Amino acid sequence: MASYISVPRDLSKVKTKVFMNLTKRQILCFGAGALIGVPVFFLLKSSGNLSLAALGMMAVMLPLFFLAMYEKDGQPLEVVAKHFYEAKFKRPKTRPYKTKNYYALLVQQADVEMEVNRIVQNSRKVDSEE
Structure with missing residues (x-):
């Protein structure tokens, strides 16, 4: 009978296991927990209450x-x-919704172009009159 092994489709989510099917991060955190937790247990155990120590x-x-x-x-x-x-x-708790009104920018650009054209035409009239 054939046996199948499941292979994940996204290999970026696969983490490398170092020891006893644990990652480096897990080994480091468990080791630090043991280094802190065991002395705390023995210090609290000296008070006499084992449940409190645990x-x-x-x-x-x-x-x-x-x-x-x-x-x-x-x-x-x-x-x-x-x-x-x-x-x-x-x-901040409130984030105001701000949009850019592209239509207003187009209207403003058209007004500026019309103003420039008017200034150029007026300067041409003044030059032709002289």
Whole structure:
């Protein structure tokens, strides 16, 4: 019996896997999460409450997990967060709709050309009278 392997149509979306089917970004974020989360666990564990220690470790490691795994429309979390910040806080809330009235520009250009023609004709009349 023949077996088939699915091949994605858009090869630009394929990410190179480095180790254990993880990308470099995921390995880096998980490693940083472990470096921060494990000491936090042991520090909170010394207080005696193991459940609190586990919750504290998860709370510290969760942002790094989201940095490693979350993608929206092919963009990682920090890019999505940057766009959200700019849309909500940095840019103005109301954006006035401005258009260029090309008809008005054509009318203005025609008026200028008529004025130039009138000035040229008046200067020709003055030159012919002299």
